[in-house]
Amino acid sequence: MSMNTPSLLSIQDLEIRFRTEDGEIAPVRGVTLSVAPGETLALVGESGSGKSVTSLSVMGLLPRPAGRVSGGKILFRQRSGRTVDLAALPLSDLRGLRGAEIAMVFQEPMTSLNPVLTVGEQIAESVRLHMGLGHASALKRAEEMLDLVEIPHARRRVHEYPHQMSGGMRQRVMIALAMSCNPSLLIADEPTTALDVTIQAQILALIQRLQREIGMGVLFITHNLGVVAEIADRVTVMYAGQVVETGSVGEIFRTPRHPYTNALLNCLPARARRGEDGRRVVQSIPGSIGKIGDGCAFAPRCVHATDPCGVGTVLLETEMDRSVRCLRWREIPA
C-alpha cells in the first residue's frame, strides 16, 4: 500500500495473546495490512494461520477475557474523518462503530442469524439502532435491503424465518443485514465456504456489485485461492500468525516471492504436473506447522531454508507495493 493513499483500515504489527490451560499463546504475532476505500484485500492462510483471529480483533470480538490485543494498532478512519485505534477503543465506542461503519459477514449464516426472529425484524433492529429509524420505516428499509441483495419476492420473504430459507438465501440475508447501515468497511470471513459453487458464484458477484455501488473497503478472509483470484485487488498471505507476503493479486499469483506463497500455489490440483511415470502429481508441503521457535516459522518446511533462517527475528520488508517476510527473498528466483 503506497503511503499517499489514506487507508480505511491499517493494522500495524498486531499481536494477540490468548490465555490457555497450558499458558499463554500468541496466535497472531506480527500482522501488518491495510485496506483502502473501495478496495478488496484478501487475507489468505491455512488453519492456524491466525487470519480469523485477526478479523475478530478488528470487530472487537475476541473472546473475553481469554483473548486480548497485546501489541500493535488497528487504525480505522471513521466517516467523520477521525482515525481511531480500535484496539484501544472503549467497548461502548466500538459498539457504535460495529454495524454502522464496520460490518461483518460470517461463514455460517444459520448460526449467525437469530432463529426466532424473522429476517425482516433482524434487519429492522439493526437499522433502528444505528440509523434511528422508526418501526415502520425500519421494516420498509429491511424490505429494500432484501431487494438489493436480489432475494426474489422481498415483500413476502421479509416475514420469513431463517430456517425457511436455503443456505444461499440466508447468506444473502446476512449480507443485507451487513449492508443495511451503509458500512465503509465490510469484513467477510469465509462467506462462501459453506455454499455450493453455483451459489458461491452468485454471492461473490453480489458482494462485488455492492462494493462498487457503495464504495466500501472489503477485508475478505478465505483459504480458497480460486476465490482470491476472483475477487481480490490485493492479497495478504499469513503463516503461523504472521503476514509473510502482501502484493497485488497479479503479483502474488504470477511472481510469488515468499517460499510459502509459492509452495501453497503449487499445491493446487490445477497446477499438478506430469511425473516421469506419466501420472499427474501435485506438489505438497512436507510436514505441518510445528512448534514456533526462533527464526522464520516456515523454515522447517522450506526448500530454500539455510542456517541463518533458523535464528533471530525475520522482519517484514517492504519494497514498492510488495512486502515479504523472508531473509532470502531477493536471491530466490520468483
Place this chain on the structure above:
Amino acid sequence: MSALPLLAVEGLTKHFGRAPHPVRAVEDVSFHVAPGEVLGLVGESGSGKSTIGRLVLRLIHPTSGTIRFEGEDISRRPERQLKALRRNAQMVFQDPYASLNPRLRVRDIIGEALDAHRLASGSRRTERIAELLETVGLPAAHMSRFPHEFSGGQRQRIGIARALAVEPKLIIADEPVSALDVSVQAQVINLMQDLRQRFGLAMLFISHDLDVVELMCDRIAVLYLGRIMEIGSAKDVASRPRHPYTRALLAASPKADPDAPKIRRMLTGDIPSPMAPPSGCVFRTRCPIATEECARNVPKLRSAEGDHQFACLYDMANDERPAAA
C-alpha cells in the same frame, strides 16, 4: 469396457420417506467401475452423490435397481450375507474428526477391521498394523496414540489405513480431502494416487471439487438432483463438456488465476428441493437453454463420442440449440 466390471449399478433409485412426497435422493442411476478404475461422482448438495456411495456399500437399502459386485447382485442380499462385500469394499469418510472413535487407540481402530474378518491376531496383528501405518506415511510407533493427538491430515491417513486393512478391491471415498487445508490436501491426494497404483484399487471418488476430481479420476459422472447429467472420461467431461449443467459447474468454479476470464455464465436461482424435483429434465429450472420441450420427458443419456454420454435434448457441441438460446 473389456473386463468384467468390478461394480455395475443399474437403474439405482433411492427414495427417503413415504409417498406422496418422498425425498428423491437417487433416481435411475446406472454406471460401472472396472477393476483398478477411479470413477468420480461430482455434484452439489442434494445431487445424491453421497447416497450412491452408501447404497453401493449397502449401508442403506435401495428403493429399486440393482448393484452388482463382481457380477453378483448384492442389492437385496440380507446383512448377514454381506461379509464378503464388507471385506471387498471400504469407505473413507470426509470428516477425519468424526470418523475415528476418540476412545480407541490407533492400534485398535485399525485392529478392529482385522479382527472382524479374522485376518491377523497376536504379534502378526501388531506387525500388520505397523505395516499399514507405514503404508500411509505414519510412524508405526504412533499406534498407541489416540485420535486427538493427530492433525486432520494425519487422521485422514489413519482412516485410509483402516480402509486398507482388509485389502479391499474398491474404496468409496466420500469427500476425503474436502476438510483439509490445501497443503495437506495435496499430501493426501498424492498418497491416494500412490496406493491406488500399488494395490490396484478401484475407487468411487465423491467430491464437489472439479479440480480434485479431474486429477484423481479416470472417468467422471456429473450428478444433479439424483440423476446423472453427464458421464465420460475425465478429460472429455472436464474439457469438452456437453451438458449445460456441467458447463455451468465448470464456469462457476473459481480458477486460481487472476488472468482467467471473470465473466462467467451464472446460474440463477437455488437448487430445487429433491422432495419436489422439476418434471422432465430436473435441471431445466436453472438451465440457460431450456425450452418447453424439456418439461415433458426426462432426457435419456445419449452418446457423444466413445463412452462419453450426456442427458440433454440439445447438443451444444453440434449447435443443436433451441432457437431461443
